Amino acid sequence: MDGAAGDVRAPLMGGVAEKAEGALRERGMDKEYMVEVIDLHKKFGFHEVLKGVNLRVKPSEVLVIVGPSGSGKSTLLRCINGLEHATSGHIYIEGVDITDHRVNINAVRQKVGIVFQSFNLFPHLTALRNVILAPVKVRKMDAAEAEEKALQLLERVGLRDKAHAYPAHLSGGQQQRVAIARSLAMDPDLMLFDEVTSALDPELVKEVLDVMKDLARSGMTMLVVTHEMGFAREVGDRLIFMDEGEIVEEGVPVEIFTNPRSPRARDFFSKILSHL
Amino acid sequence: MNIDERWKKVFWVLGSLLAAGLVAFLVVFFLRFEAGKTFIDEFFNGNTFRKSMPYVLRGLSLTVRLAVVSEVFILAVGLIIAMARISRLRVLRVLAVIYIDVIRGMPLLLQILIVYYGLAYLGFKLDPFVAGVAALTICYAAYEAEIFRAGIESIHKGQMEAARSLGMGYLQAMRHVVLPQAIRNVIPPLSNEFIALLKDTALLSVIALAEVTRRATEMMGKYYNVTPLVCAAICYLIITLPLMRLVQYLTKRLSAGE
Numbered sequence: 422m423d424g425a426a427g428d429v430r431a432p433l434m435g436g437v438a439e440k441a442e443g444a445l446r447e448r449g450m451d452k453e454y455m456v457e458v459i460d461l462h463k464k465f466g467f468h469e470v471l472k473g474v475n476l477r478v479k480p481s482e483v484l485v486i487v488g489p490s491g492s493g494k495s496t497l498l499r500c501i502n503g504l505e506h507a508t509s510g511h512i513y514i515e516g517v518d519i520t521d522h523r524v525n526i527n528a529v530r531q532k533v534g535i536v537f538q539s540f541n542l543f544p545h546l547t548a549l550r551n552v553i554l555a556p557v558k559v560r561k562m563d564a565a566e567a568e569e570k571a572l573q574l575l576e577r578v579g580l581r582d583k584a585h586a587y588p589a590h591l592s593g594g595q596q597q598r599v600a601i602a603r604s605l606a607m608d609p610d611l612m613l614f615d616e617v618t619s620a621l622d623p624e625l626v627k628e629v630l631d632v633m634k635d636l637a638r639s640g641m642t643m644l645v646v647t648h649e650m651g652f653a654r655e656v657g658d659r660l661i662f663m664d665e666g667e668i669v670e671e672g673v674p675v676e677i678f679t680n681p682r683s684p685r686a687r688d689f690f691s692k693i694l695s696h697l
Numbered sequence: 698m699n700i701d702e703r704w705k706k707v708f709w710v711l712g713s714l715l716a717a718g719l720v721a722f723l724v725v726f727f728l729r730f731e732a733g734k735t736f737i738d739e740f741f742n743g744n745t746f747r748k749s750m751p752y753v754l755r756g757l758s759l760t761v762r763l764a765v766v767s768e769v770f771i772l773a774v775g776l777i778i779a780m781a782r783i784s785r786l787r788v789l790r791v792l793a794v795i796y797i798d799v800i801r802g803m804p805l806l807l808q809i810l811i812v813y814y815g816l817a818y819l820g821f822k823l824d825p826f827v828a829g830v831a832a833l834t835i836c837y838a839a840y841e842a843e844i845f846r847a848g849i850e851s852i853h854k855g856q857m858e859a860a861r862s863l864g865m866g867y868l869q870a871m872r873h874v875v876l877p878q879a880i881r882n883v884i885p886p887l888s889n890e891f892i893a894l895l896k897d898t899a900l901l902s903v904i905a906l907a908e909v910t911r912r913a914t915e916m917m918g919k920y921y922n923v924t925p926l927v928c929a930a931i932c933y934l935i936i937t938l939p940l941m942r943l944v945q946y947l948t949k950r951l952s953a954g955e
């Protein structure tokens with residue numbers, strides 16, 4: 422990290438937050454990287470799942486992550502929003518080292534949305550209440566204002582008419598779109614997607630991918646774990662191939678899956694591309 | 698109608714016939730023979746019943762108050778102990794386990810005596826009502842903590858993660874996401890605990906609380922007759938039978954809602 426890191430780190434630690442951020446913007450300084458992962462290791466007991474991952478993601482970049490089952494993709498995303506603690510290494514989100522235990526992780530998480538394969542909507546709340554819960558309880562946003570914003574977000578994911586439906590009465594694709602709206606309600610700077618279409622029936626995949634494409638076009642920084650190579654090709658700025666806890670290849674999506682250099686990547690892509 | 702249901706009907710008919718036969722036998726036995734007459738006189742003595750029932754019945758309000766007031770504290774303390782039991786802090790977990798195990802390993806009657814007489818020996822003369830509520834709370838909180846824990850653990854951990862990933866703190870996520878869902882699962886077992894609690898208030902008769910059982914034993918001593926105990930039984934059943942039905946109904950409703 423360079424000299425500016427110390428200043429940039431301040432915002433999410435509370436206190437002078439807003440002021441420091443404002444000052445930085447006035448000076449015209451931009452945080453160069455949205456996410457910076459440095460030599461990240463993660464062990465579950467003796468099982469090392471991430472073996473020194475290095476990663477940099479610029480603002481507005483869409484990074485696609487692929488790799489075989491068990492290669493550590495989910496674990497990487499979960500480390501990036503603090504659902505798992507890194508065993509060693511550093512993860513900077515907008516310059517804040519979230520592996521530093523003094524950092525207020527709840528403040529960081531407001532800036533980092535995550536969408537899961539299994540939706541994880543709150544089943545006891547309607548779609549609308551799912552979306553406004555965090556803004557109202559965490560941000561202390563005024564209920565009416567939160568509701569208006571939530572309706573806009575539901576509109577954006579094409580579900581305004583389902584605002585008062587409970588998750589159990591929504592299809593998988595609809596639930597997943599509500600989950601995306603719920604994350605967006607916190608105005609994140611970064612969105613993480615972990616195989617968000619894998620649990621969906623084939624005919625429901627497109628509606629979710631369309632929402633994600635729209636989001637990418639609007640300039641959202643996104644880390645997307647997916648097996649949807651069409652999406653990777655169309656939307657991904659960059660692709661990394663992971664295997665056994667390491668990044669094996671990195672580059673422009675089309676180049677990697679048309680011409681993988683490592684045998685492991687070649688093997689993987691020949692398998693999944695033949696499926697399509 | 699499938700096979701299972703047809704068998705159910707057959708058993709039901711056979712069972713009814715058997716029960717009717719038994720009742721007929723008992724009626725003949727009690728009315729015809731000396732031993733039967735003594736039994737009726739001891740247990741269902743009309744005179745004693747009329748004299749003692751109003752007095753025993755008046756204890757019912759204390760019984761219910763003891764159970765309801767205790768339940769309020771039990772729910773609060775039980776939830777706190779459950780939270781300690783699943784805490785990330787080892788100390789809290791260990792303390793909670795010790796509490797739960799020690800309390801559940803001891804007779805409630807003993808706990809009541811310890812709270813009331815133990816504190817009296819230490820110079821704290823507790824009002825029997827306060828001591829009773831305290832003892833019931835201490836005991837039942839241990840059981841209900843386990844129910845709360847099971848309820849919380851039955852909620853998929855993805856719920857907590859989704860809430861936390863939105864920036865909610867642990868307690869916020871518990872309060873707004875996990876607990877509202879866990880409540881559904883714990884209502885039936887907690888209601889059963891409440892019924893058990895209501896019956897266990899009878900043990901408080903040993904610290905001179907004039908609840909149903911205490912009053913019944915007083916009357917028994919006065920009239921040298923067991924009928925007051927039957928009065929007490931009726932008092933409890935007035936409350937517990939409808940409650941048990943209600944729990945059954947609630948359980949069905951809650952599991953059907955899924």
Ligand SMILES: Nc1ncnc2c1ncn2[C@@H]1O[C@H](COP(=O)(O)OP(=O)(O)OP(=O)(O)O)[C@@H](O)[C@H]1O
Binds near residue numbers: 465470488490491
């Ligand atoms: N909480 C945990 N405790 C122990 N081991 C875990 C835990 N979470 C993940 N693992 C292990 O870490 C390894 C990587 O898991 P991870 O979920 O990150 O893989 P993945 O690349 O996302 O795979 P998939 O494509 O199947 O989702 C797996 O071997 C898994 O068993």
Ligand SMILES: [Mg+2]
Binds near residue numbers: 494615
């Ligand atoms: Mg995964």
